[in-house]
Amino acid sequence: MPRAKLEADGIVLEYQQPRTGSCFRALDGIRLRLEEGEFACVVGPSGCGKTSFLHIVGGLLRPTAGRILIGGRPVTGPRPELAMVFQEPSLLPWRTVIGNITYGLELQGRATPEAIRRAGEIVALVGLAGFESHYPHELSGGMQQRVNLARALAVDPEVLLMDEPFAALDAQTRELMQQELLRIWRDAGKTVLFVTHQINEAIYLADRVVVLSGRPGQVKAEVVVDLPRPRPLSIKRQARFLEIEDRIWGLIEMDARRALLTGTSIPAPSA
Amino acid sequence: MTLRIPRRLSGEGGIARVNRDKDAVLPYVEVATEGEKTPAPPPGFWTRRERAILGCLGVAVTLGLWEGIAALRLVDPLFLSAPSRIVRAGASMFASGEIWTDLRVSGLEFAAGYGMALVGIPLGILLGWYRRLYYLVDPILSALYATPRVALLPLLIIWLGIGIWSKIAVVFLGAVFPILLSTVAAVRTTDPRLLRAAHSFGASDLQIFRTIVLPGSVPLPGSVPFIITGLRRGGGRALVGVVVGEMVAATAGIGLMISIAGNTFQTDRVFVGIFLIAAAGVAMVEALTRLERRFEKWRPPVGTGV
Numbered sequence: 001m002p003r004a005k006l007e008a009d010g011i012v013l014e015y016q017q018p019r020t021g022s023c024f025r026a027l028d029g030i031r032l033r034l035e036e037g038e039f040a041c042v043v044g045p046s047g048c049g050k051t052s053f054l055h056i057v058g059g060l061l062r063p064t065a066g067r068i069l070i071g072g073r074p075v076t077g078p079r080p081e082l083a084m085v086f087q088e089p090s091l092l093p094w095r096t097v098i099g100n101i102t103y104g105l106e107l108q109g110r111a112t113p114e115a116i117r118r119a120g121e122i123v124a125l126v127g128l129a130g131f132e133s134h135y136p137h138e139l140s141g142g143m144q145q146r147v148n149l150a151r152a153l154a155v156d157p158e159v160l161l162m163d164e165p166f167a168a169l170d171a172q173t174r175e176l177m178q179q180e181l182l183r184i185w186r187d188a189g190k191t192v193l194f195v196t197h198q199i200n201e202a203i204y205l206a207d208r209v210v211v212l213s214g215r216p217g218q219v220k221a222e223v224v225v226d227l228p229r230p231r232p233l234s235i236k237r238q239a240r241f242l243e244i245e246d247r248i249w250g251l252i253e254m255d256a257r258r259a260l261l262t263g264t265s266i267p268a269p270s271a
Numbered sequence: 272m273t274l275r276i277p278r279r280l281s282g283e284g285g286i287a288r289v290n291r292d293k294d295a296v297l298p299y300v301e302v303a304t305e306g307e308k309t310p311a312p313p314p315g316f317w318t319r320r321e322r323a324i325l326g327c328l329g330v331a332v333t334l335g336l337w338e339g340i341a342a343l344r345l346v347d348p349l350f351l352s353a354p355s356r357i358v359r360a361g362a363s364m365f366a367s368g369e370i371w372t373d374l375r376v377s378g379l380e381f382a383a384g385y386g387m388a389l390v391g392i393p394l395g396i397l398l399g400w401y402r403r404l405y406y407l408v409d410p411i412l413s414a415l416y417a418t419p420r421v422a423l424l425p426l427l428i429i430w431l432g433i434g435i436w437s438k439i440a441v442v443f444l445g446a447v448f449p450i451l452l453s454t455v456a457a458v459r460t461t462d463p464r465l466l467r468a469a470h471s472f473g474a475s476d477l478q479i480f481r482t483i484v485l486p487g488s489v490p491l492p493g494s495v496p497f498i499i500t501g502l503r504r505g506g507g508r509a510l511v512g513v514v515v516g517e518m519v520a521a522t523a524g525i526g527l528m529i530s531i532a533g534n535t536f537q538t539d540r541v542f543v544g545i546f547l548i549a550a551a552g553v554a555m556v557e558a559l560t561r562l563e564r565r566f567e568k569w570r571p572p573v574g575t576g577v
């Protein structure tokens with residue numbers, strides 16, 4: 001068996017409740033393997049710990065138990081070969097688009113003229129050409145999210161960790177960005193761990209969909225997506241695609257219903 | 272009807288016209304690009320200047336009423352003075368040159384005390400950054416901030432005499448706490464989401480400080496002056512310090528001049544002093560507002576938050 005690019009081994013995370021002092025288990029023994037160049041998606045109901053898990057993989061949060069290995073080496077903190085695209089807005093409001101995109105390079109001391117030039121290309125790649133000197137507040141939510149993606153791509157990471165990066169986009173832009181992301185992934189040969197709410201987004205993108213159950217987050221199933229690549233957008237209406245979608249929806253339906261009753265939600269499969 | 276689409280929305284700065292054809296089912300929007308010249312009618316003189324005109328009108332009416340009351344002797348001018356008398360008193364004070372000494376002394380006290388109070392910015396950054404240091408001094412700072420600084424005047428006069436130094440000290444004490452505490456607040460409220468993003472790229476503490484904390488809290492070129500609020504409040508306190516300080520004990524200054532004029536029923540001169548101080552306050556607020564605007568290009572309009 002080839003050595004995994006990314007390996008999560010029995011990840012447990014407990015949050016301390018600040019008021020009661022009691023422990024809340026958010027993740028319960030997550031196990032996951034990503035081969036080099038693989039594209040995996042994580043789906044699960046809201047609040048099941050997807051963001052927390054991604055932060056742990058990225059070395060931003062220490063798990064209560066378990067460990068993360070990147071290329072066989074344990075993760076103890078942020079690593080330059082990883083880059084994250086955050087779910088929440090995290091652009092520096094006082095930097096322009098291009099200033100934000102080169103921010104990661106700058107922090108890693110790699111802002112060479114060559115890297116800056118490549119950052120310029122990435123701007124075009126994410127469809128923001130002409131907006132280089134705009135400030136984040138002058139952009140729409142979707143455009144901001146693309147700056148976020150560009151900032152992660154600019155450091156040319158081996159592993160991309162993406163937390164619902166397209167959630168704020170309208171349906172059309174989202175589909176185009178999905179296609180664009182697959183193209184980037186194919187050309188650059190990156191390993192991607194992609195978190196999403198949307199089952200059909202996960203299937204369209206991934207080689208493998210990891211289904212988490214809610215509270216505490218556990219791996220409920222792993223579904224291999226055996227659709228051929230490259231995938232046209234029309235693949236989302238093919239029988240095989242819908243079959244996989246049905247299967248995943250069946251797996252999380254119970255959790256989704258429970259989440260609904262406790263006030264959290266997951267969109268229906270057609271969403 | 273002509274709508275001007277904000278540049279941000281249209282991306283082109285075009286001009287749109289909502290067409291209300293009788294036949295059209297729905298009004299549709301025509302967007303004219305820069306190329307097709309569609310000059311918008313210039314807004315009328317009145318709409319452009321409405322605010323300034325009404326403001327001046329308010330002042331004029333107030334002064335007119337005041338003058339009228341004095342002219343009709345409804346109230347003894349000994350108590351109320353009158354705009355014309357104040358102007359005359361002011362002119363003679365400037366002509367004889369007596370007021371210049373007072374202005375210079377007060378100005379010096381203000382400038383020196385306020386200038387020294389700017390030390391609150393680096394101190395505030397330090398306290399905001401080192402949590403434990405902040406915990407250590409927080410009770411003392413809060414107590415000093417809550418105490419009206421002019422209550423310390425008798426002490427300051429005992430220590431520093433009735434010359435300018437006691438006033439510089441009270442101005443300093445008045446201004447330094449608002450400046451310091453708002454800097455602390457700016458540093459401490461640094462957005463955790465930005466910190467997390469920086470950490471994910473392996474940022475060092477120094478890098479985080481330089482790229483997030485500083486631009487987020489201090490007025491540097493290309494950064495945000497949240498502490499301008501502190502500078503403004505500090506400026507107000509400094510002005511109070513100058514005037515009250517001089518009224519309590521001084522050898523020169525506008526506060527002293529007002530105090531003497533008041534004790535000798537020279538109402539006109541009292542008003543000259545009051546107007547000078549008011550003008551200084553307005554000028555200061557205006558200067559800080561301009562400073563703020565210079566840093567504001569990256570900031571969303573007020574109310575939307577960052």
Ligand SMILES: Nc1ncnc2c1ncn2[C@@H]1O[C@H](COP(=O)(O)OP(=O)(O)OP(=O)(O)O)[C@@H](O)[C@H]1O
Binds near residue numbers: 015
């Ligand atoms: N800093 C924290 N302190 C305490 N509890 C937290 C903290 N962050 C998250 N949690 C809890 O842990 C659980 C998982 O949160 P997380 O943000 O990882 O979920 P998620 O799957 O990303 O949700 P969503 O799909 O809505 O983004 C939630 O129940 C949340 O309340």
Ligand SMILES: [Mg+2]
Binds near residue numbers: 050051052087
């Ligand atoms: Mg999340």
